[in-house]
Amino acid sequence: MIKMDLEKLFKPKTMAVVGISKKNPLSPGRIVLLKNEFEMNVKVYGIYPTGGDLEGIQLYEKLDKLPEIPDLVVIAVGPDDTLGYIQDCVDLNIPSCVIVGGGFAEIGGKGKKRQQQLEKIAFDNDIAVLGPNCLGVYAPPLVDTIFLPTERITRPPKGSVALISQSGGVLVDQFFNKFYERHIGVSTAVSIGNRAVVDEVMLLEYFSKVDPETSNIAFYLEGFKEGRARDFLKLAKESDDTVIVFMGGKTREGKVATQSHTASLAGNYKILSAAFRQNQIILPNSERELLTSLKVYDVLSHRKNPFGENVITFGNVVIMSVSGGHGVIASDMLKKYGLNAVKLERQEKKDLKALMNPSAREIASFNNPIDLTGSVVDTDIVDVLRYLSDIERIECIILLLLPYPPNISFQIGRRIANIVSMKNKPVVCFVPYVPKYAIIIESLELAYIPVFHSIKETVQAVSALKHRTRNENVKKGNLFWV
C-alpha cells in the first residue's frame, strides 16, 4: 500500500520550480514559473543558483532557502541533476514532484538505470513523482506545469473529466483542442510520461476515490505498466465514475510505433478489449467516439441533468428530422451502434399528422425516421416532440435539427429545451456547426441538452448513454445484459 499524497501533486498550495534560464525565455522551467505566477492560483517560487530575480519575481538559491516547504517541486533540469533534486525533496520532506525532462528509461541503457534509482528513492520515501519525460499537471485554477507557452495551446473549460495521457502531444492537441471546441470540461489533466512512480493505477484510484470534482476518467494509453493491468481492471470495476480508455498501438503498425514512443507493450488488443468490457470500462473505437462519449457524460454530469432518472437501456430510439436524407443517414448507423428504431403505431402516426400545420401535413412522413420536411414551423417541432416524449417505449429521441427551413425561428432551441426539461425524456440533438446558428446551439446547451455537429456523433452519443446504463446495471447487480 502506497501512502503517496497525490492531493499535494494536484492541489498544491505552494510550489517551487528548478531549472530556470535567465537567458532563454522559452526554457521549460522559466515558462512554468511565469505561467503559474501570472496565470494560476498556486504560490510559486523560483530556484536559481545565484538568486536574483526574473521579471520581478524573486529567485531563491536553493530549495532549503525558501520561506516555506512547498507542496510540489517542478524539476526542469538535465537527468543527472534531477536525481540530486529528488534527494533534496527527501531531505526537506517535500511530498510531490513533476519531472519534465527526459534522459531516463525512454533512451535505454544509462537512462534505464537512472530511472531505477529514481523509483527507489521515490517509493522508499513516498514521494509522488510524476514523469519523467512529461508535461505534468494541469489542474485549474491552481496549477499548470505544461511547459508550452499558454498562448500556443488551447485550454479546455473546467468540468467533470479527469484526463490522463501517456502522450503529452495527444493531451494538448487531440484532447485540449477538441475539448475546447466541443465544450467538454476537465477537472484535472495529467501527462504521465514514463510513469516511473505515479502510474495509471494510482491515478485511477485517486480520481475515482478521492477527487470530488471528477466523475468521468479518461485515459490515452499505449499499454499498461508492467504488472499493473489487473489492479487497473479491479479499480475500474469498483469505480462509481465512468472509466473510458482509448488505446494507441492497437494494430501491428501502431505497436511498432509505440516501441519508439513510450516503449509500451500494447499487448493483444482483442484480449484486452474483452477484459475492459467485462470490467465496465468504456472502450471507444475512435478518437471521435471518445470525444462524443465524454461530451455527453460531461454535460449530463451537471446537477441540472434534464433527463432526470431516465436511462437508455435497450437503445430504442426515434429519429426526428426536417430532412429525409438526414433520417436515412442516421438510420444507416443505428445497428452498428446497438440502437433500434421504435416502430410507431397506426394511431400514433395519425395523431402526429394531425399535430402538423396544413402545408407540411400532406408531405411529412411519420415512419421512423420522422421527416417533418422543410415546410415545418416551430410549433410542429414542439408538438411532435411533446407527443413522442409521452410514448414510454421510446427511450431516446434523436433530433436532427436543420435551421434552414424559413419558418424555423431562433426561439426553437429554447422551446425544445422547455419540453425536454418538463418531460425528462432523453433527447440528443444534431445542429449544424455554423456560427449564425449559435443562438440555437446555446439555448440547448444552457439547458444541458447534448448537441452534436455531425449525424454520426449524435448517434454515437446515444450509444454511449446505453453503454453507461449497461455498466451501471452490472455494477448494481441488476444483471440483465442488453
Next chain:
Amino acid sequence: MIKMDLEKLFKPKTMAVVGISKKNPLSPGRIVLLKNEFEMNVKVYGIYPTGGDLEGIQLYEKLDKLPEIPDLVVIAVGPDDTLGYIQDCVDLNIPSCVIVGGGFAEIGGKGKKRQQQLEKIAFDNDIAVLGPNCLGVYAPPLVDTIFLPTERITRPPKGSVALISQSGGVLVDQFFNKFYERHIGVSTAVSIGNRAVVDEVMLLEYFSKVDPETSNIAFYLEGFKEGRARDFLKLAKESDDTVIVFMGGKTREGKVATQSHTASLAGNYKILSAAFRQNQIILPNSERELLTSLKVYDVLSHRKNPFGENVITFGNVVIMSVSGGHGVIASDMLKKYGLNAVKLERQEKKDLKALMNPSAREIASFNNPIDLTGSVVDTDIVDVLRYLSDIERIECIILLLLPYPPNISFQIGRRIANIVSMKNKPVVCFVPYVPKYAIIIESLELAYIPVFHSIKETVQAVSALKHRTRNENVKKGNLFWV
C-alpha cells in the same frame, strides 16, 4: 438518345420564375426571384397573373409576355398548375425547367399519375426538367434556384466538384456547410428530387463530357432510378473525371428509411459496391471519407498541383510528427486504409539524426513514424522533409504538424511549401484547426498542399490518392492491381 440541353439548365442566360407571392416574403418563388435578381448573374423575370411589381422588379402576366424566351423556367406552384406551365414551355420552345414543388410520385396514387404525364411531355419535347420535389440548381455565379433564404444556408466556394444529391437537406447541410468549412470548391450543385426526367445518368454524362469546369463528380444517392444502374456504371468507367458515390440506405434500417423519403430501392449494398469498384467509382465508407477525398481531389485539380506527376501507387508512406502519440495513432490507421510504413535504413536514420539541432538529436526517433519531439526547430522540419523527399521508395509524406513546440515559427508553413513545390513529393498535412494557427494552414493551402484537421482525415486523404491512381491505371490499361 436524348437531346435535352442541360447546358441551358446549368448555364442559363435568362430565366423566369412562376409562383411568386406578393404577400408572403418566404414563399419559394419569391425567394428564388429575388436571390437571382440581387445575387446572381442570370437575367431573371418574374411572372405574376396580374403583373405589377415586387421590390422594384417588374412582373409579367404570362410567359409569352416576356421580352425574350428564357433559357430556364423555375416553377414553384401547386402540382396541377405545374403541368400547365410545362405545356407553356413546350409551346414557347423553352428548353429547361426546375420544378421545386411536391405532389408527384413521392405521394403515390394521383401524384404518380401526374409524374407520368410530366415525363411524357418532357421526353416527347426534349425539355430538360429537373425535379419535381427538389431544390434545383446552384451554379455560381449564374443561377441559384435553392428556395431557402441565402442567409440561412452557407454557400461553398467555387471549384472543381459537381455535386448531385437525391436529398436537398443533405445537399445544403452535409455538403454545403462542410465544403465551406473545408474549402472544397463546387462547380455546380444539383438537387434531383424525384428525378422524373433529368436523372443521375444524364448528369454524369453532362458533367463528365460537357462541363469544362468539373473534374470531380460526387453523388449522394439512395438508390438508382429503375433500369439506369448499368448506364451509370458504363459512363463512370469511361469518364476522365473522378466519380465518387456516397450511398444512403446501406443497411436494413436505412433502406426502410429511404422508402419514406425517396421511395428508392437501395438494393444490396454489397453487390452494388463491388460493381462500383469494378467500374472505377470511388465509394467512401463514411460521409467524412467522402469529404476528405473530395477535398484532396479538389485541391490537386488546380493547375499548380505541387505534387507534379507523382502519384501514390502502392501506398508507401512515411509519417513525420513532433508528437510520438500522434505517430502511434496514425500508424494504427495505416493498414485499414491500405497504406504501408516504409522501413528506413540504418544509414538514412543516421543521416536524419545528423540533420537535427543538438537538443532534439538525442531524443528524436527516426523509425517510421518519425518523432522530431517538442524540442524541434523550423530547420529540423525543413531539413528532414527535404531529405525524405529524395528517397524514391517513399511515395508520400504524412506530416503531423503541431505548432505547440515553442521554437516552431509562423514561417513554417511557407518553408514546408517551398520544399514541396521544389521536390514534387506528395505531402499531406495535419495541422490543428485553431484560429491562431490560420497563418500556417493558409500558407500551405496557398501552395495547394492538402491540409486536414484530424489524423484520420489525413490518412484517409492519402488513401484517396492511392484509390485514384489505381483507377487511372486501370482506365489507361496499366492493369497492375495494387
